[in-house]
Amino acid sequence: MTTTESKLPSVDALLRLPAAAVLVERFGRAATLAALRDELAERRRNRAFHPPPPVLLDAAADALERRFRATQRPVFNLTGTVLHTNLGRAPLPPEAAAAAALVMREASTLEYDVETGRRGERDDHVRALLRDLTGAEDATVVNNNAAAVLLILNTLALGREVPVSRGELIEIGGSFRMPDIMARAGAQLVEVGTTNRTHARDFEAAIGARTALLLRVHQANYAIAGFTASVSLERLAAIAHAAGLPCVEDLGSGSLVDLASWGLPHEPMPGQSLAAGADLICFSGDKLLGGPQAGLIVGRAGLIQALNANPLKRALRLDKGRLAALAHVLRLHLDPDRLRERLPALRLLTRPAAEIRAVAERLAALVTPRFPDRRVAVAECRSQIGSGALPVDLLPSFAVTIEGADLPALARSWRALPRPVIGRIAGGRLWLDCRCLEVDALQAFAKNMTTLAIGNGPPVP
Numbered sequence: 001m002t003t004t005e006s007k008l009p010s011v012d013a014l015l016r017l018p019a020a021a022v023l024v025e026r027f028g029r030a031a032t033l034a035a036l037r038d039e040l041a042e043r044r045r046n047r048a049f050h051p052p053p054p055v056l057l058d059a060a061a062d063a064l065e066r067r068f069r070a071t072q073r074p075v076f077n078l079t080g081t082v083l084h085t086n087l088g089r090a091p092l093p094p095e096a097a098a099a100a101a102l103v104m105r106e107a108s109t110l111e112y113d114v115e116t117g118r119r120g121e122r123d124d125h126v127r128a129l130l131r132d133l134t135g136a137e138d139a140t141v142v143n144n145n146a147a148a149v150l151l152i153l154n155t156l157a158l159g160r161e162v163p164v165s166r167g168e169l170i171e172i173g174g175s176f177r178m179p180d181i182m183a184r185a186g187a188q189l190v191e192v193g194t195t196n197r198t199h200a201r202d203f204e205a206a207i208g209a210r211t212a213l214l215l216r217v218h219q220a221n222y223a224i225a226g227f228t229a230s231v232s233l234e235r236l237a238a239i240a241h242a243a244g245l246p247c248v249e250d251l252g253s254g255s256l257v258d259l260a261s262w263g264l265p266h267e268p269m270p271g272q273s274l275a276a277g278a279d280l281i282c283f284s285g286d287k288l289l290g291g292p293q294a295g296l297i298v299g300r301a302g303l304i305q306a307l308n309a310n311p312l313k314r315a316l317r318l319d320k321g322r323l324a325a326l327a328h329v330l331r332l333h334l335d336p337d338r339l340r341e342r343l344p345a346l347r348l349l350t351r352p353a354a355e356i357r358a359v360a361e362r363l364a365a366l367v368t369p370r371f372p373d374r375r376v377a378v379a380e381c382r383s384q385i386g387s388g389a390l391p392v393d394l395l396p397s398f399a400v401t402i403e404g405a406d407l408p409a410l411a412r413s414w415r416a417l418p419r420p421v422i423g424r425i426a427g428g429r430l431w432l433d434c435r436c437l438e439v440d441a442l443q444a445f446a447k448n449m450t451t452l453a454i455g456n457g458p459p460v461p
């Protein structure tokens with residue numbers, strides 16, 4: 001033992017101090033003890049400096065504070081990407097979140113029929129709604145759309161071949177690659193056509209005795225332009241049916257309402273795909289649908305029955321909270337006239353640019369005094385839908401932009417706020433896109449901003 005080490009107090013000595021009692025009261029004895037031990041061990045390693053007990057207790061208190069703070073916290077999403085996968089995709093309507101919280105707190109009719117007193121089916125909470133909204137014979141739901149693709153292929157194509165156009169062998173991000181999912185599902189991918197052109201005859205030539213189904217993948221997050229050709233869903237379904245095979249479409253971000261009626265680009269709707277001849281369609285719950293994470297599958301009753309009979313369904317099923325939230329969001333879709341005001345995702349996506357501009361101007365007035373040495377301005381920009389829905393920037397929006405030196409440090413100071421503010425750096429400025437900042441959140445935004453480190457940096461020329 002060195003002399004400096006002997007100056008460190010024991011854990012017991014620290015625990016006897018009044019400040020330690022406060023920590024025990026707040027965080028519990030076990031966690032406080034562990035934090036004090038960690039702190040002492042750290043100081044023992046660092047022999048240069050051994051601080052007095054109050055400093056050790058303060059450091060342990062900081063560590064406890066960090067450990068007990070929720071790591072998944074709300075942020076202000078000013079990235080300009082509405083359905084931002086890393087920021088949780090669609091914001092739920094408060095009533096949908098409340099419906100989820102209620103069944104998570106209490107015993108519920110998750111799989112129970114109060115009429116008969118017998119076991120019920122958990123999917124029944126959304127089945128009829130999905131049938132009504134898409135015109136499908138039947139429906140089932142799983143953990144997410146990746147799980148939906150996995151379940152469909154594993155059920156219908158285990159050990160068999162699935163021809164897919166080379167132009168549709170996509171990667172969604174976060175390691176979802178169509179060929180990999182197919183392999184893990186036990187299906188054998190048969191690549192058809194070329195990257196830019198696939199013809200009906202390519203599919204016809206690919207069909208053999210081991211073919212299980214024909215799969216079409218919606219070109220969600222990219223576009224192939226120029227000299228291109230693809231097989232329409234109608235044509236693909238006709239080829240599949242002529243060979244006695246089902247036709248499956250992975251729609252990715254299917255919408256249950258026609259987005260074009262709100263001035264957004266048209267996204268394919270599951271009902272239209274069914275009408276075009278697809279036998280099964282899968283899509284996400286938390287993309288354009290604006291609900292919780294889920295994979296929705298609609299289509300022929302016999303095929304849905306087969307999916308439900310696969311033991312994997314149990315492993316991929318939806319939990320009660322998300323099921324309640326999804327049912328709420330689906331019911332909102334029964335009234336398309338009021339959907340925009342009730343569904344936050346749709347409201348944010350269809351927000352008029354003039355309204356966003358007004359928010360940006362109010363925000364600029366709040367931000368400008370905090371940055372005396374930086375140029376703060378309101379600027380036109382383009383927001384993105386996100387989540388792979390139409391990859392191009394296309395929604396006219398307005399941002400508060402902040403110019404000056406060391407933008408990464410500036411962005412970091414916004415992220416360090418109690419409720420982190422996430423913007424993006426481009427063209428020598430930090431952009432705070434106001435599309436997802438609703439008017440009634442401005443006050444909270446201003447309050448949150450009070451601890452913002454005054455951004456200095458050299459004056460803008």
Ligand SMILES: *Cc1c(COP(=O)(O)O)cnc(C)c1O
Nearest residue numbers: 144145146220251252253284388
């Ligand atoms: C987003 C997407 C998926 C994956 O959906 P998750 O809900 O993220 O699992 C699969 N296929 C397509 C075409 C997609 O756009």
